[in-house]
Amino acid sequence: ISSPPRGTSPQGHDLQFATNCLGPHLFTQLLLPILRHTAGATPVASVRVIWTASIVVDAFALETGIDLAELLQKDAEKSRNYLNTKIGNWFLADALANQIGADGILSLVQNPGNIKTNIMRHSQAFVPFVLGPFLYAPRFGAYTAIWSAFSRDLKIDDGGKYILPWGRIHPCPRYDLLRAMKGEEEGGTGVAAAFVKYCDCQIEAFL
Secondary structure (H helix, E strand, O other): OOOOOOOEOOOOOEHHHHHHHHHHHHHHHHHHHHHHHHHOOOOOOOEEEEEEOOHHHHHHOEOOEOOHHHHHOOOOOHHHHHHHHHHHHHHHHHHHHHHHHHHOEEEEEEOOOOEOOHHHOOOOOHHHHHHHHHOEOOOHHHHHHHHHHHOOOOOHHHOOOEEEOOOEEOOOOOHHHHHHOOOHHHOOOOHHHHHHHHHHHHHHHHO
């Protein structure tokens, strides 16, 4: 979801954060037993978890990746929170790849492209009008996800990578975001790890 009316989930989280990050994160962790069982009887990297990002990741992400404090503010600007959740999905995809890659499960994040759907229904009226000429028919929204899920070109070593429309590995992902996904001992900032740790804490009671 994007820029919904102000409100929170039953657990008190920003609606975008709860819907775009925490819900899929919890659901995936609950599915791990069956994913691992299935991966044990199928070719490596044929069992996959596909997360969804957005063009805003490349275009508007902060150099630090995510400002967790901003995401947790009750009155944070809605478009900023949407951006944070889309970056967060990449961070969660990369963390999951590290968690289950050894089990032969591939975790990726994909940008479905600029698609003409009702995701902007809560935006100001001029936004769909301005962006309209740059949007593709809804069917295009499935192409990148399908490629990510079934392409034989993808290997287990591609875990955590970012897939672009309409089915290709991002040739030059932003260096600052890659650095955010590394710990300080690796020359990174540790921002992604802090975000994932926070998400883990929020879903712990439901596992």
